[in-house]
Amino acid sequence: MKFKISSEVEYQVHIPSTLILNIHALRTPYQKVLSETLIVNPDIKIEEFTSRSSINRYVRLQINELISFKVSYSAIVDTNFTLLSQHHTNENTPFVPIDGNIIPFLFPSRYCQSDKLQRLAYNQFGGIQNIYSKVLAIADWIFFNIEYLSGSTSSQTSAYDTITERAGVCRDFAHLGIALCRALSIPARYFTCYAFKLFPPDFHACFEAYIGGSWIIFDPTRLAPLNGLVKIASGHDAADAAVASIFGNVSCTSIVVNCDSLEPSFNPFFNNNAELKGLSYQAK
Amino acid sequence: MKFKISSEVEYQVHIPSTLILNIHALRTPYQKVLSETLIVNPDIKIEEFTSRSSINRYVRLQINELISFKVSYSAIVDTNFTLLSQHHTNENTPFVPIDGNIIPFLFPSRYCQSDKLQRLAYNQFGGIQNIYSKVLAIADWIFFNIEYLSGSTSSQTSAYDTITERAGVCRDFAHLGIALCRALSIPARYFTCYAFKLFPPDFHACFEAYIGGSWIIFDPTRLAPLNGLVKIASGHDAADAAVASIFGNVSCTSIVVNCDSLEPSFNPFFNNNAELKGLSYQAK
Amino acid sequence: MKFKISSEVEYQVHIPSTLILNIHALRTPYQKVLSETLIVNPDIKIEEFTSRSSINRYVRLQINELISFKVSYSAIVDTNFTLLSQHHTNENTPFVPIDGNIIPFLFPSRYCQSDKLQRLAYNQFGGIQNIYSKVLAIADWIFFNIEYLSGSTSSQTSAYDTITERAGVCRDFAHLGIALCRALSIPARYFTCYAFKLFPPDFHACFEAYIGGSWIIFDPTRLAPLNGLVKIASGHDAADAAVASIFGNVSCTSIVVNCDSLEPSFNPFFNNNAELKGLSYQAK
């Protein structure tokens, strides 16, 4: 499934600062980047890097002058999602031993204080046996109990706030999903993406849970079709998978994001069909 | 410098649970494990693992019966520390580009909410130019302003609590040091260890800051000699480098830890010598 | 209904300190103190006082020596409770304009951050029309969702913690009940008391909601009979109605509390009778 994605972000630099951007489409066995361009205007030296612990594609900019600049990225990406059948919830999850690379996603993180949510998570979801059904129930609970409210939260808001304040944006929904999963000993991680015709247009965030040996995507906001996501990154939470991490003082003055299908036959799949309660997509 | 270390920890299992222990001495170019034994009594199957992102030596135990058990570890370890000279604070830190494996230690984590401490850190320590002096000032500030008070904190206490409540244990001291460093864009990580003649005997925690291309150890508690540490692990914070992570319900009923020098000539080096203000040890 | 109550509390003074105790039985039209004695040993000058805004009976002790001392209080108290009928939930609450003395109990307070619980309270209980039924639903929800767990909380724990961490003691249960009521614009206040045969013996805390012109008692712990309470005080929360407020450094070393009925015919009324779901007592 081919998508054309683009983002244009403008920044104003107030003091010499370092900016780490994470806006490139990820390359995975299930997602091919067919072409891409990154332009910084005015021209600032950029430095791409990855880390031992992830395949996220970071870009670092060191800006020493107090300027405005614009970062423009665009790409054609081919994604390949597998739809989980409606009956998946009835199947037994195969036992897959959790390896050392998965275990870090069981631990609490900056915005996902799973250690504080254990009793609540167990009381609310502990009775559901099938792990896939359990995570679906978490995503549904968030959708029905947390109000999507632009501007209601800040970059410091965490799952511990959202579980009580009951409002937030995609980032907060994802953090709460992750925290509830980890509280139930289900590995879970943050997932950023471009999303097909997301309205209002912006970067999007969902979460992935590790079930039966695969990372499966859940979107508790239900704002984007589950087969219309172009993955940027995964991480423990928005602390290490933010679109932008700023060291210094830089403000974002404008942001324009687009994600369109290049295939007329694309059939966006939403999770709000009552008959299909609980469907989810898997990244392979 | 050879040390004999040992730990005996007893647990009581209340429901079938998974326990991840991180009590083995680490193997690094600067620390050799000459011999070691791990005994679990009664015999429970253990599974050792590491992860792509660290060399920490984790052990997993799956305990399905509601039993008590004891984990006994002992080892002979040869460590090799380099003392930083008193004049290091006057030297310029060589510029070393931060690579992708270091960057994760700039981000806030569960117990080190550096994003919330930026103004405070900048106001308090921003005027100090030399990075090494800056981190020493952080460690000294913690030593003089936070009261070491056993039992004053819990496993949920974080740097954001400690900066105001002004009391804690080694773990809290380390978390605060890490958070203040990261708030100033200095990579920092949690460091667990056995510590020579620590009183009362227990596992110990310090922090490392990444300065001039090296991870340098700081101990804001000043409870252990800086050349008497046998490293167990490093991590973002106690979330991924805890001595024990419990998934289920297991209580720790007893803990006995020892760390003795095997060399009569060992000269424990403490940081409380007024003439040597700010000395620190480096892990190489 | 006559009760014999007593409390013996021992303190150790570490620095010259002021102690405000609030352990006397309250005098109200529905509660007569037939006799009482207060003994401080060794003899320390005590000073009784009340305030313009409440009838709570405070005692102040200024202790300038680093001593141990014991405060012993005992009293015979005659209480007069009115049982609300089971059908009260079907009646319309009479409209009673809220006067200026009640309004302060609508505002958030130290341990009852009702401003942070508004969406949650509205989603959970907003659909219940009858105010009395609404508060009963709150008390029931707390009973079924919060675990009574001695030692799980501290004097800093507030309703905002308890709503997520789902464990606490009577004080935490009361704070959560108050916060949820206020979040729904129902005046609510903290209520401390001696409680008939409470086990383990201690001071007890419940909450009162202002419904139809009366303050009605609710006990979400269900640990004491609703007709076996001897009121000590009411307040915004434990900040102004604590049994002891310490200014300085004084530790409590022992506490013995008793509350017995003096009438053989006393029929303790518990709220755990399935047929009587939702009964509550009213302080008149």
Place this chain on the structure above:
Amino acid sequence: MKFKISSEVEYQVHIPSTLILNIHALRTPYQKVLSETLIVNPDIKIEEFTSRSSINRYVRLQINELISFKVSYSAIVDTNFTLLSQHHTNENTPFVPIDGNIIPFLFPSRYCQSDKLQRLAYNQFGGIQNIYSKVLAIADWIFFNIEYLSGSTSSQTSAYDTITERAGVCRDFAHLGIALCRALSIPARYFTCYAFKLFPPDFHACFEAYIGGSWIIFDPTRLAPLNGLVKIASGHDAADAAVASIFGNVSCTSIVVNCDSLEPSFNPFFNNNAELKGLSYQAK
């Protein structure tokens, strides 16, 4: 000293709601209201009330229609401040026993968690003996360490946040001052007012500390002349002395506030004169 004050506030009602306004100039022995008018447009029934525990002048509006409305208040007020001499800090504070009406201002409240700030307050200010000097040091510390930053905080921000995040508005400055005082066993309360030529024009908030038998005003923002304040209310904190308390869903769409002197000879007294470090005004 005569001032002409006025405020015009516009609201949009989203659901039937109750609004409690607290914008009238207070009547005290040191502040006379010579004339005043309150107009609500369109005409909504208003209900004035006070409470047993304060002389604050509250107005209640019950708005059942989803309308916009404007509240316009204006008054001529004659205030009478006493300037404390610069040498006051050298005098001994007379011993005045604290009565039951003052004691509530020693307890922690919603936005002033003094119980969490005790060690910090004691370490920072405990060494200052004279109480007046101690509170001046608190106000100065806030002025020098907290950044006045419009929009940096919300109605949920409390002293516990501000002590670490180091930014806020007048309300946050006042809350922190109160919390630090109470942490040191000095009674302190929230103080709202109209302020002479405050820029940008708005309602203002300071705090009062109870020293030597008087409530003395401190303004850690230094934004208004200490002899140019027209008092509206005092309270435990913004929870019970807010300009507007909303029960329902009402948004404020516009706010215009003015405070001018009617006396050409008025000599505004600011606290930023280096020679007059620590001057403060007293409400009598």
